[in-house]
Amino acid sequence: MFFFEATITVLILIIVPVITIEKNINLKAFNTFGVDASARYLCRLRQPLELLELFETEEIRELAGNRVNILVLGEGSNLLFTEDYPGLIIKNEIRGIRVLEEDEKSILVEAGAGERWNDLVGYTVGRGWGGMENLGGIPGTVGAAPVQNIGAYGVEVSSLIERVTAWHIDSKKWLTLSNADCRFGYRDSIFKNELKNKAIIVSAVFRLTKGTVAMSLSYAALTAELKRRNVSHPDIREVFEVVQDVRRTRLPDPATMGNAGSFFKNPVIDSGHKSRLEKEYPDLSFNPHGTGYKIAAGWLIEKAGWKGYRSGDAGCYENQALILVNYGSATGKDILELSERIQASVLEKFGISLEREVNLIP
Ligand code: FAD
Ligand code: EPU
Numbered sequence: 001m002f003f004f005e006a007t008i009t010v011l012i013l014i015i016v017p018v019i020t021i022e023k024n025i026n027l028k029a030f031n032t033f034g035v036d037a038s039a040r041y042l043c044r045l046r047q048p049l050e051l052l053e054l055f056e057t058e059e060i061r062e063l064a065g066n067r068v069n070i071l072v073l074g075e076g077s078n079l080l081f082t083e084d085y086p087g088l089i090i091k092n093e094i095r096g097i098r099v100l101e102e103d104e105k106s107i108l109v110e111a112g113a114g115e116r117w118n119d120l121v122g123y124t125v126g127r128g129w130g131g132m133e134n135l136g137g138i139p140g141t142v143g144a145a146p147v148q149n150i151g152a153y154g155v156e157v158s159s160l161i162e163r164v165t166a167w168h169i170d171s172k173k174w175l176t177l178s179n180a181d182c183r184f185g186y187r188d189s190i191f192k193n194e195l196k197n198k199a200i201i202v203s204a205v206f207r208l209t210k211g212t213v214a215m216s217l218s219y220a221a222l223t224a225e226l227k228r229r230n231v232s233h234p235d236i237r238e239v240f241e242v243v244q245d246v247r248r249t250r251l252p253d254p255a256t257m258g259n260a261g262s263f264f265k266n267p268v269i270d271s272g273h274k275s276r277l278e279k280e281y282p283d284l285s286f287n288p289h290g291t292g293y294k295i296a297a298g299w300l301i302e303k304a305g306w307k308g309y310r311s312g313d314a315g316c317y318e319n320q321a322l323i324l325v326n327y328g329s330a331t332g333k334d335i336l337e338l339s340e341r342i343q344a345s346v347l348e349k350f351g352i353s354l355e356r357e358v359n360l361i362p
Helices: 050-054 058-065 117-126 220-228 236-250 271-280 297-303 332-350
Strands: 022-026 038-045 070-073 079-081 085-092 097-102 106-112 161-168 173-178 199-209 258-262 286-289 292-295 314-316 323-326 359-361
Touching (some): 038 050, 058 085, 079 332, 085 199, 117 236, 220 236, 292 297, 297 332, 314 332, 323 332
Parallel strands (some): 038 085, 070 085, 079 359
Antiparallel strands (some): 097 106, 106 199, 161 173, 258 323, 314 323
16 A cells, blocks of 8 residues: 555544635635636635545535546646636645754655645745755645645655645545655656546645755856856855846746746657757757656747747747746636647657647646
């Protein structure tokens, strides 16, 4: 068995606030694409124990009996609503950060799944605990971080996660998943596969470094910016600042332009395919990945002529072709349609299938 039930002593006597289920909620403010859609039901989850109450309420039992879908929502920065959501959205707002144990070299920090990811990074970096500095500035919640194993500037969150606690919707049991149980891969985990839409992550525990921190500084854009600033031995606070500054210059801010970061994953191809492409395109952008090569999807999309393309209010960002944007009133279907045209043209030109990173809802 890849996970086991957590031995959580349920303090049933704790008085939890009564959960309210809102109906016909507009979701425009709940997704960074800024797509106008609505949800049939929405409830806010503020404490893990509210799940016990939620799944006992008559309304939820009726919904479950009718097999209504359930979606856990963080900040909506990695999903696209393609139409109104007919089921129940559980908006994760479980807060809290605490130290579980520490020694001279490392520290275990637990965070509620509804904490903002970048607040947690700021909290840990501010105390001199190393590990998260390269992941500064990524939008979203702590609970979503393990789902796609967020990564940036040469670091993936899987290198920091000790364990994840989740509620299993069908069995109504608490699960504790070790790092190995989570089956992390590039933008992948068990939560996108066997446990997709079945587990509600309520907290995660991270192992961070104290004292001398071994940092990852080899990502080209990071190295270049440190060099430009004449910083040869940065501490984690400087790396955190530089990473966020670099991100601000490269990525559109969802507050001013709807987007969900990279729309596709960078595809991995074998060495034969890469050699053939390199003959035709000597400037092919790639990195070794396992036994193959990870190709920059932004490069493929740009070379296929899509960078800066706009159809109505759906577009391919003019400064980073891997990011699809909503200039205002694009629908989820408009963005999906554009993404499918891009996939078809990249497949035709390079023989490479682009896999979506962004989650399509429903
Ligand atoms: P949501 O979009 O709300 O949810 C994403 C998925 O996770 C959904 O399927 C949802 O059901 C599931 N989920 C969310 N919370 C839980 C939970 N508690 N339990 C179970 N399932 C859950 N990503 C990177 O990896 N690296 C980057 O550098 C990066 N840069 C970005 C830059 C911008 C400008 C934007 C807009 C996005 C970027 N992203 C990046 C993508 C996004 O920030 C991450 O995927 C983030 O982890 C999503 O968090 P969220 O809370 O918004 O999740
Ligand atoms: N490129 C182009 N044209 C473009 C965009 C990119 O040619 O329009 C080429 C350039 O050669 C560039 C290379 O692609 O050097 C890589 O680009 P970049 O450094 O911007 O990174 P990315 O591969 O496009 C990935 C992640 C990002 C993460 C950055 C930094 C994926 C799918 N995306 O983007 O994550 O922030 O690296 O580490 O792996 C996200 O997942 O949402 C996300 C933003």
